[in-house]
Amino acid sequence: MDNVVIKLSNITKRYGYGDTASFALRDFDLEVKRGEFIMIMGPSGCGKTTLLNVIGLLDRATDGEYILNGEDVSSISAARQARLRAKKIGFIFQNFNLIENLTILDNVALPLVYVNRPRTVRLKAAAGALKRFHLSEREYYHPSQLSGGQQQRVAIARAIVSDPEIILADEPTGNLDSRSSNIVMEELKAIHEEGNTIIMVTHNPSLTSYATRVINMLDGQIDTDIKTVADHNLPQPIYVRTKKHRGRTKEIEAVEEEEI
Numbered sequence: 001m002d003n004v005v006i007k008l009s010n011i012t013k014r015y016g017y018g019d020t021a022s023f024a025l026r027d028f029d030l031e032v033k034r035g036e037f038i039m040i041m042g043p044s045g046c047g048k049t050t051l052l053n054v055i056g057l058l059d060r061a062t063d064g065e066y067i068l069n070g071e072d073v074s075s076i077s078a079a080r081q082a083r084l085r086a087k088k089i090g091f092i093f094q095n096f097n098l099i100e101n102l103t104i105l106d107n108v109a110l111p112l113v114y115v116n117r118p119r120t121v122r123l124k125a126a127a128g129a130l131k132r133f134h135l136s137e138r139e140y141y142h143p144s145q146l147s148g149g150q151q152q153r154v155a156i157a158r159a160i161v162s163d164p165e166i167i168l169a170d171e172p173t174g175n176l177d178s179r180s181s182n183i184v185m186e187e188l189k190a191i192h193e194e195g196n197t198i199i200m201v202t203h204n205p206s207l208t209s210y211a212t213r214v215i216n217m218l219d220g221q222i223d224t225d226i227k228t229v230a231d232h233n234l235p236q237p238i239y240v241r242t243k244k245h246r247g248r249t250k251e252i253e254a255v256e257e258e259e260i
């Protein structure tokens, strides 16, 4: 059980009541193991974004059980949801969702505000994340001064800066040309190979070659679910192998020892 990071049982998301009720997710079951790279596909309106939002604790299911890292998070308080989200989950969106009046560096540092890191630690970690994506020389730019591909790399840096175990990406290449799309996918691949769990929504079937599992959804349910990599061949978390996770600074590791 230890390597199961997400377990959804009978998850239902209903909008509206009575005759006008519609279901974005219906009796949805899903078990995600650490190190999986899952691609979710399916027609517009089938519930993909709703699913990511429920998994990412941005939205609540109407019914059903959600176990995250062994903890039942189905009915925890909004404050606890926010703390868990900040610590465990990184989001990447189709439209990047960067904040225009913050610099690139401050955008990337933002998630660390929610886990109460001191400012110096935040900026150091953000600078480290930007370096990884070859964006160091853009630290003091603002989002609109970057290309779409660069903005999405900033968004990926922001998603991983707090070192979450789970990365959720909703059509991260949807607004990118094929070259930028390839760069973004290679970055996600590298993050996955470090042992992180990624769940990504895409409309582009050619990207499924990056996945270890492809789920097709239809009308709020799983239509097909195909694993292309056996569980025992999924990447191990890098800290298990080297204890030197993404070159994190000692300060961050020390703070992360604390319980939330």
Ligand SMILES: Nc1ncnc2c1ncn2[C@@H]1O[C@H](COP(=O)(O)OP(=O)(O)OP(=O)(O)O)[C@@H](O)[C@H]1O
Residues within 6 Å of the ligand: 015, 016, 022, 023, 024, 042, 043, 044, 045, 046, 047, 048, 049, 050, 051
């Ligand atoms: N706030 C809301 N109120 C009412 N219905 C909603 C709401 N959000 C989503 N829905 C409905 O839930 C269903 C699933 O929406 P969702 O956004 O999850 O689809 P999707 O698979 O992500 O589609 P797309 O590929 O177009 O992004 C749709 O029928 C949508 O209209």
Ligand SMILES: [Mg+2]
Residues within 6 Å of the ligand: 048, 049, 050, 170
């Ligand atoms: Mg969507």
